[in-house]
Amino acid sequence: MMTPSIMSAVSRDVRKRVEELRRVLEHHNHQYYVLDTPEISDAAYDRLLRELQELEAAHPELADPGSPTQRVGAPPAAAFAPVRHRLPMLSLQNSFTAEELGEFDRRVRRFLGREEPLTYLLEPKLDGLAVEVVYEGGRFASGSTRGDGTTGEDVGANLRTVRSLPLRLRADGPAPPPYLEVRGEVILRTRDFARLNAEREEAGEPPFANPRNAAAGSLRQLDPKVTASRPLAVFFYGIGDCPGFAPPTEREALEALRRWGLPVVPGAEAATGIDEALAYYRRLEGERDGLPYEIDGVVVKVDDISLQRELGAVARSPRWATAFKFPPRQAVTRLRDVEFSVGRTGVVTPVALMAPVRIGGVEVERATLHNEDEIRRKDIRVGDTVVVTRAGDVIPAVQEVVPERRTGAERPIVFPQACPACGARLTREEGQAAWRCTSLACPARLRESLRHFASRRALDIEGLGEKLVDQLVERGLVRSVADLYRLTKEDLLPLERLGEKSADNLLAAIDRSRRTTLARLLFGLGIRHVGEQVARLLAEHSGSLEKLEEASAEELTAVRGVGPEIAASVAAFFRQAENRRTVAELLARGVSPAAAPRAATGTGPLAGLTFVFTGTLASLTREEAQALIARGGGRSAGSVSRATSYVVAGEAPGSKARDAARLGVAVLTEREFLDLLSQRGVQ
Numbered sequence: 001m002m003t004p005s006i007m008s009a010v011s012r013d014v015r016k017r018v019e020e021l022r023r024v025l026e027h028h029n030h031q032y033y034v035l036d037t038p039e040i041s042d043a044a045y046d047r048l049l050r051e052l053q054e055l056e057a058a059h060p061e062l063a064d065p066g067s068p069t070q071r072v073g074a075p076p077a078a079a080f081a082p083v084r085h086r087l088p089m090l091s092l093q094n095s096f097t098a099e100e101l102g103e104f105d106r107r108v109r110r111f112l113g114r115e116e117p118l119t120y121l122l123e124p125k126l127d128g129l130a131v132e133v134v135y136e137g138g139r140f141a142s143g144s145t146r147g148d149g150t151t152g153e154d155v156g157a158n159l160r161t162v163r164s165l166p167l168r169l170r171a172d173g174p175a176p177p178p179y180l181e182v183r184g185e186v187i188l189r190t191r192d193f194a195r196l197n198a199e200r201e202e203a204g205e206p207p208f209a210n211p212r213n214a215a216a217g218s219l220r221q222l223d224p225k226v227t228a229s230r231p232l233a234v235f236f237y238g239i240g241d242c243p244g245f246a247p248p249t250e251r252e253a254l255e256a257l258r259r260w261g262l263p264v265v266p267g268a269e270a271a272t273g274i275d276e277a278l279a280y281y282r283r284l285e286g287e288r289d290g291l292p293y294e295i296d297g298v299v300v301k302v303d304d305i306s307l308q309r310e311l312g313a314v315a316r317s318p319r320w321a322t323a324f325k326f327p328p329r330q331a332v333t334r335l336r337d338v339e340f341s342v343g344r345t346g347v348v349t350p351v352a353l354m355a356p357v358r359i360g361g362v363e364v365e366r367a368t369l370h371n372e373d374e375i376r377r378k379d380i381r382v383g384d385t386v387v388v389t390r391a392g393d394v395i396p397a398v399q400e401v402v403p404e405r406r407t408g409a410e411r412p413i414v415f416p417q418a419c420p421a422c423g424a425r426l427t428r429e430e431g432q433a434a435w436r437c438t439s440l441a442c443p444a445r446l447r448e449s450l451r452h453f454a455s456r457r458a459l460d461i462e463g464l465g466e467k468l469v470d471q472l473v474e475r476g477l478v479r480s481v482a483d484l485y486r487l488t489k490e491d492l493l494p495l496e497r498l499g500e501k502s503a504d505n506l507l508a509a510i511d512r513s514r515r516t517t518l519a520r521l522l523f524g525l526g527i528r529h530v531g532e533q534v535a536r537l538l539a540e541h542s543g544s545l546e547k548l549e550e551a552s553a554e555e556l557t558a559v560r561g562v563g564p565e566i567a568a569s570v571a572a573f574f575r576q577a578e579n580r581r582t583v584a585e586l587l588a589r590g591v592s593p594a595a596a597p598r599a600a601t602g603t604g605p606l607a608g609l610t611f612v613f614t615g616t617l618a619s620l621t622r623e624e625a626q627a628l629i630a631r632g633g634g635r636s637a638g639s640v641s642r643a644t645s646y647v648v649a650g651e652a653p654g655s656k657a658r659d660a661a662r663l664g665v666a667v668l669t670e671r672e673f674l675d676l677l678s679q680r681g682v683q
């Protein structure tokens with residue numbers, strides 16, 4: 001029997017550890033989801049989370065809905081309860097041209113009786129779903145959709161699963177107010193949208209038309225577990241009701257949200273006068289395709305909130321803001337014909353060949369028709385007038401037919417029975433929408449596999465372009481990805497458009513790719529469902545290709561982020577004799593993937609981290625910064641490579657910032673760099 005005093009001492013320690021774990025996990029969540037600069041590996045995060053889960057299970061008296069363990073847990077709802085917004089959620093009036101934007105500015109200044117230029121806050125208009133989230137006493141309390149602006153739906157249990165949404169606000173700066181409503185947009189990144197659609201197609205479910213619909217569909221799921229499985233993100237751009245807190249400007253409102261740890265709409269900038277707003281719009285339009293999420297314009301807001309109050313609203317829109325819209329990424333054109341292309345997993349995709357049309361500044365003449373079921377569901381025929389959409393760098397898709405334009409001369413689309421590339425039989429598994437080529441020797445599959453294997457994010461073999469891949473396959477020089485490592489100069493010289501120097505360069509690039517990482521190799525193998533992120537998780541978990549080859553589907557499901565479908569696909573891949581042979585040949589021919597890059601075993605809070613500087617720092621010299629890094633046990637380097645942990649960009653950054661973007665290395669601002677040092681106790 002423990003004496004009461006010992007018991008309470010034990011639980012005090014447990015309580016302390018639980019609180020510490022919650023704080024540490026919140027910190028890493030913030031680094032990962034809000035700042036996009038993770039500091040620890042997923043595996044290390046998992047270990048902390050598991051420790052917290054175990055402690056909470058053993059000590060139910062310590063349960064707390066604000067704990068990082070409490071994201072999923074609410075049971076499925078029967079319906080969403082209505083929520084009345086304390087303050088209406090207004091909508092924005094649109095401007096479509098520079099003239100209309102100028103008219104908005106004149107109207108605002110006339111109303112205020114001001115000659116001089118106004119300060120505006122400019123923000124990207126995120127194309128997602130508007131939500132309102134309530135924090136009480138600094139803790140997530142509830143959340144709702146915008147609905148009709150007066151009444152929305154209670155989607156609190158689903159919002160709680162959105163990883164970038166803090167369950168507790170940070171209080172290390174100014175304390176959060178007792179009651180705070182924040183407003184923002186829930187979005188799905190373009191890549192996640194493409195992946196979700198690919199999964200839906202495989203599962204025989206209709207794909208979403210665009211990332212916005214996908215975000216809305218995901219947030220409005222009755223079962224929070226489904227929402228949790230979709231990688232939604234949220235960005236806030238405003239404050240609703242918040243008694244006792246009255247920031248003087250929009251800028252200060254955003255800054256307050258940022259300090260409380262909330263993810264704030266990225267890229268907001270202040271402008272003086274409307275010409276600067278126009279310049280911002282043009283710049284953002286140029287960057288639009290490269291952004292990881294969809295934006296459909298720029299929101300221009302009068303920055304001064306007392307002026308906003310003076311301006312007020314007409315009907316449901318404020319006079320102090322406008323949405324300056326980009327041209328829609330949607331166009332109408334004619335479907336001339338359909339081609340069937342074979343992907344690396346053998347899936348046969350119907351591709352629309354259309355009369356060329358410009359969509360958001362890009363000329364488009366091919367678009368996916370997804371699969372046979374989609375063609376039937378939308379009743380698309382050759383000769384139809386169709387609506388085509390495009391999101392970011394995702395392949396354009398035919399969204400629907402314009403039936404009024406039918407002439408009667410349209411022909412139905414006939415799906416092939418045999419592989420259009422090699423003539424092998426096509427099969428369609430039960431419950432799946434895709435027809436697949438059954439031949440492993442199919443040249444179209446091989447070509448796609450090689451292209452993927454050599455691509456920048458996989459083995460990164462520079463110089464192995466499409467034309468070359470085609471020739472290697474046609475001449476029978478390469479029958480699997482492993483054959484690349486057998487190529488000789490004599491093999492290459494007879495190829496078209498390949499001189500002596502290019503052949504040498506290509507062989508050197510192939511040789512360099514032997515020293516790759518396990519994650520890149522796994523991604524490059526093109527296993528179904530294994531994208532870059534999953535490849536990283538698997539690499540980190542298994543540490544070697546041999547271990548992964550032997551892992552059962554059950555073992556793989558234990559890896560965070562790996563569900564049963566992915567696990568089954570990986571296990572099935574390595575069960576196939578053909579694939580095992582390819583892997584063995586890769587290893588035998590000198591491909592030696594390094595296990596996931598782990599932190600080096602030095603000492604100090606920055607051990608294992610390598611920093612590269614570019615541009616001029618404002619608050620310290622580069623030498624001082626390097627000295628701080630050395631003091632923390634980290635390393636500074638002169639150029640960016642895959643081994644770089646962070647690039648720190650000061651004023652007027654040079655090409656190293658571009659190198660970082662190309663290699664996927666995180667870039668820190670000076671402020672973020674200093675924050676990182678202070679969080680790690682480096683002074």
Ligand code: IVH
Binds near residue numbers: 124184
């Ligand atoms: S401010 C009264 N800022 O656009 C001003 N809205 O048409 C309220 N949106 O319902 C909105 N990005 O869903 C604002 N940076 C941004 C935005 C944004 C997207 C959406 C929001 C709103 C709609 C207004």
